[in-house]
Amino acid sequence: MTTGSTVSTRGLTKRYGGSVNGAAAVDDLTFDVQPGAVTGFLGPNGSGKSTTMKILLGLARADAGSALIGGVPYQSLRWPLRTVGAALDDAGFQRGRSGRSHLRALAAASGLPARRADEVLEMVGLSPAAGQRAGSYSLGMRQRLALAAALLGDPAVLLLDEPLNGLDPAGVRWMRSLIKAQAAQGRTILVSSHLISEMALTADRLIVIDRGRLIADTTVDDLAARGGGSLEDAFLALTGGA
């Protein structure tokens, strides 16, 4: 792992359908995500969180602005999974393939040894189901497999899109402590969520967006203070949901 890779966007803009007059999914978004902390990426459903992450990962194109990982676009990374690990909400795996084979395929493309697949399966507690077809996994197990794929290349940057969806309370606590431990090792971590209460427990910093625009880039404590101690009140006031 190389520490110090930051995630940054500058004037990032993406319109639906690519038209100049179309509604913006992401609108002139500028932020930095620093290493060594968990940064929550907070916003209502449809506020542009997933679109921003897809642009950061080179899966979607921006209409304007830039999205960089450690100063370079994702497409320029020489071994992408060794720099950035991502778990996207609508990313998936083919049902007929085992979790282990899924990870081995990604390891092969990343110049990583096959045993790395078993190591990350162990890390996420999925070893007993490693050989089963992914189609038989529960939602929680699928989240664990997605996290294993993100951790595969021991990356300095983790982009996690709603990683707590589908987890039971024990799973949520496990995921939270794992995310915090990854940050404590110096990684740059961006975790999107629409759950304010969960971000209060997991994140150190918050980037709040609404309708594609940045509305707050601050610490959890600072935002809570603005809401008179309630992060939820502050969030709803910012996003006009109060």
Added chain:
Amino acid sequence: MDDGVMDGYGFRDVARMEWIKLRSLPAARWTLLLGMLATAALGVIAGYNTRNATGDPTSNMLSGVVLGQVITGVLGVLAITGEFGSGMICATFGAVPRRGLVLTAKAAVWGGTFLAAGEAAVLAAFVAGTAVLRAGVPHPSLASPDVARAVLMTGAYLALVGLMGLGIGAVIRHGGASVAVVIGGLFVAPIVIGAAQHGYGRLLPELIAGNSLAAVKPVPGFTWSPWLELAIVALYPAVLLIAGGWLLARRDVG
């Protein structure tokens, strides 16, 4: 990780990924195996039913590719649309952002597999079919250059149709629609175009396969050399894969 030795991913790494993916889908493996068995079995039946002493038993024994092409064509489609349908494509393009390289590796790995399976199926059809040929009809031998050429080209045809499916899947990205286009292109287009303008038959893959590639005796209307006809068939996947790669690189995923 170890930045010092990073030189970046290349074709070999991506091909290894695609090979692991191919091998780890049991449904694809069984479908291909059963499809090739059926191709061989149909050929054996056609050989046994050959009664015309002046006919072309080689071509008859290779007629099972009518079925085999559907199997390789559909598997070629699913090789890429299966990733779009499941969201796997995000993981694939996340590991390898150069999307044209992904499609190239898929074409090499799946195309190679289709070629091996296709040649095995037509050789099995020919060998087993020859064994059950009736007395009185000519017994072709692989030692004859024309016969060997017909058998090998027909196996290659199965691989080319598989690559056509891959190209169509890369362009359309949706499995059901892509399969419809493959089936329509293979079976419906020859009926419509062939009926309207007979001379165009030698430009249509399915008709080329039966009347030129698999034929040892010349068929009226197919006066071009089988090598030229094979090149015409190969043009279809080539154009489709180039178009697919171009579109993949330019379109957003998900």
